[in-house]
Amino acid sequence: MLTRSIEDNELMKGRIIGLLEYFLAFFIILNSNTIWNYVYLKNTTTIITIVVLYLLVIVKFKDILLKRENFKRFIYLLLFISAYNIIFIMLNDVNRIQFIIEFVVILIGLIAYNVGLINKGEGSKLLIKISNIVVILAGISILCYLIFTVFKIIPPSSQMFYLWGGAREIPNYYNIYYVTQPITIHGMRFIRNTGIFTEAPMYAFMLTISVMCELFVRKNIKKVNLAILIVTIFSTFSTTGILVSGVLIFCRAVMAINESKYKKVMRYVLIPILFICIAGIGGYFLKAKIHQGADNKKASFSVRMDDFRVGFKAWEDNMIIGHGYDQFNYVQQYMNLKLRGTDIGGSSGLMALLPEGGLYLLSMYIIPMLLAIGYGIKKKESKYIIISLALLVLITVTKIQYRYIILYFLSIGWCYLLSRGEKKQINNKI
Numbered sequence: 055m056l057t058r059s060i061e062d063n064e065l066m067k068g069r070i071i072g073l074l075e076y077f078l079a080f081f082i083i084l085n086s087n088t089i090w091n092y093v094y095l096k097n098t099t100t101i102i103t104i105v106v107l108y109l110l111v112i113v114k115f116k117d118i119l120l121k122r123e124n125f126k127r128f129i130y131l132l133l134f135i136s137a138y139n140i141i142f143i144m145l146n147d148v149n150r151i152q153f154i155i156e157f158v159v160i161l162i163g164l165i166a167y168n169v170g171l172i173n174k175g176e177g178s179k180l181l182i183k184i185s186n187i188v189v190i191l192a193g194i195s196i197l198c199y200l201i202f203t204v205f206k207i208i209p210p211s212s213q214m215f216y217l218w219g220g221a222r223e224i225p226n227y228y229n230i231y232y233v234t235q236p237i238t239i240h241g242m243r244f245i246r247n248t249g250i251f252t253e254a255p256m257y258a259f260m261l262t263i264s265v266m267c268e269l270f271v272r273k274n275i276k277k278v279n280l281a282i283l284i285v286t287i288f289s290t291f292s293t294t295g296i297l298v299s300g301v302l303i304f305c306r307a308v309m310a311i312n313e314s315k316y317k318k319v320m321r322y323v324l325i326p327i328l329f330i331c332i333a334g335i336g337g338y339f340l341k342a343k344i345h346q347g348a349d350n351k352k353a354s355f356s357v358r359m360d361d362f363r364v365g366f367k368a369w370e371d372n373m374i375i376g377h378g379y380d381q382f383n384y385v386q387q388y389m390n391l392k393l394r395g396t397d398i399g400g401s402s403g404l405m406a407l408l409p410e411g412g413l414y415l416l417s418m419y420i421i422p423m424l425l426a427i428g429y430g431i432k433k434k435e436s437k438y439i440i441i442s443l444a445l446l447v448l449i450t451v452t453k454i455q456y457r458y459i460i461l462y463f464l465s466i467g468w469c470y471l472l473s474r475g476e477k478k479q480i481n482n483k484i
Contacts, residue, residue: 067113070113071110071113071114074106074109074110074113075110075179075180075183076183076187077102077106078103078106078107078110078180079180079183079184079186079187080187081099081102081103081106081458082103082184082458082459082462083184083187083188083191083260083459084099085099085100085103085457085458085459086251086256086259086260086454086457086458086459087251087252087253087256087454087457088250088251088252088256089214089216089232089234089250089251089252090229090250092216092218092252093214093216100155103160103458104155104159104160104163107160107163107164107167108163110167111163111166111167111170114167114170114171115170117169117170117171117173117174118166118169118170118173120170120173120174121173124169124172124173124472125169127471127472128165128166128169128472131165131468131471131472132162132165132166135157135158135161135162135165135468136158136162138418139153139154139157139158142375142379142411142414142415145375145414146375146376146378146379146411146412146414146415147378148377148378148379148380148381149378149379149380149381152379152380153379153380156456156458156461157418157461160458160461161461161464161465164461164462164465165465165468165469167180167465168465168466168469169469169472172469172472177466177469178271178272180462181267181271181462182267182271182272184263184264184267184459185263185264185267185268185271185272185279188260188261188263188264188283189264189279189282189283191249191250192249192261192264192282192283192286193282193286194230194231194249195231195247195248195249195250195257195286195289196247196282196285196286196289198227198230198231198249199231199247199289202227202231202233203233203245203247208227210225210226210227210233211226211227211228211229212226213225213226214226214232216252218234218252218253222234230250231249231250232248232249232250232251233245233248234246234248234251234252234253234254235248235253235254237254237291239291244291246289246290246291246292247286247289247290248290249286254290254291254292255290255292255294255295255401255451255452256452256454257290257292258287258290258292258294258295258296259294259295259448259452259454260459261283261286261287261290261295261299262287262294262295262298262299262302262444262448263448263459264279264283265280265283265284265287265299265302265303266302266441266444268280268283269302269303269305269306270302270306270437270440270441275306283299284299284303287299294447294448294451294452296335298444298447298448300332300335301332301444302440302444303328303332304328304329304332305436305440307324307325307328308325309436309437311324311325357401358401358402358451360389360390361400361401361402361405362402362405363388364385364386364388364389364405365385365400365402365404365405365406365408365409366405366408367388368384368385368387368388368409369405369408369409369412371409372409372412373408373412373413374412374413374414375411375412375414376408376409376410376411376412376414376415377409377410378410379410379411379415380410380456381410382400382406382409382410384409384410385400385405385406385409385410386400400453401451401452401453402450402451402452402453403448403449403450403451403452403453403454403455403460404449404450404455406453406455407419407449407455418464419449419455419460419464421467421468422463422464422465422466422467422468422470423442423445423446423467425467425468425470425471426438426439426441426442426466426467426470427439427442427443428470429470430442442467445460445463
């Protein structure tokens with residue numbers, strides 16, 4: 055009876071942890087520039103994220119203490135990150151509270167949570183749950199895209215006004231689907247599927263993260279999940295999403311071929327065919343984007359190029375420490391408003407990160423990525439290198455640098471310092 059009671063308690067504890075993890079995953083996604091967060095929830099998302107995260111840390115505290123050496127390294131890392139961030143706050147005296155919440159409270163909480171997962175060999179649990187939710191959101195948005203946008207079976211329930219790089223008034227379909235962006239490709243106008251997100255690049259970012267998870271994190275690739283994600287990415291008409299996802303699929307295919315007993319034949323047949331298909335599709339969208347920029351200076355490609363120009367100029371004024379955390383208005387003063395119109399919100403995470411936090415804050419991103427790449431090279435595991443480089447590209451071309459999903463990946467990177475020599479558990483982490 056006693057044994058059964060203990061087993062029941064462990065089962066109930068596991069269910070509670072699983073539910074909390076899904077809550078955390080859901081609010082991490084909401085924070086990734088969704089309209090639900092941007093217009094309705096706002097600070098509520100932050101509060102719920104912190105509460106759920108630290109409930110998980112408390113529930114899993116025994117797991118965090120499970121391996122003494124890892125716990126000691128965690129304490130050292132906690133002290134280092136805290137001291138590093140305090141120095142940044144002293145030198146870059148802007149938005150202190152926001153910076154502390156994101157880079158101290160949430161980042162350290164995520165690292166603590168990941169330590170518990172690593173010690174139990176469950177490092178990929180949260181990322182799998184994030185991907186599961188994104189797949190569901192993708193499936194819903196594809197249905198809505200067909201019903202509301204393509205076939206126009208049901209009219210909008212209302213019009214919504216919000217500020218995103220400028221004032222916007224958009225059709226709202228029962229708060230489960232929003233039409234935020236059109237796009238013109240070779241003279242043809244299309245409506246982009248943005249789901250519940252503020253714009254297509256933000257949605258494509260989360261979809262690409264989920265593709266990455268399905269290809270390199272999940273033990274067995276779920277073809278239905280992958281198909282839903284790829285179709286949804288195409289419906290966003292995001293060149294970045296299509297190109298990066300295409301490269302990820304190509305890399306995964308090469309890895310699978312190298313593991314096959316028919317690899318010699320497949321290398322010379324499948325790889326060239328796959329490369330031609332991905333290059334052709336990606337090249338088509340990239341060419342359309344470039345032509346669009348040449349014809350219309352306010353188009354996405356022209357604005358992105360201008361973002362790199364003005365971001366670099368603003369960074370040159372204070373290269374080490376930046377002009378102020380999350381203070382993009384300093385960058386905006388370099389923008390040509392005649393060229394850009396109301397599109398002044400910026401599109402590059404890197405070209406916001408450098409002017410706002412300089413090389414000092416950039417190092418908080420680069421070090422975890424280098425740790426992951428170094429581990430991949432050491433263990434001859436290419437997936438760590440692929441994931442790190444893909445994240446670097448996505449942060450460079452998408453203004454997502456302070457979102458919780460990025461903090462989560464940074465916490466994973468920092469955890470490589472805590473698990474040296476524990477091959478099995480590290481391999482489960484991503």
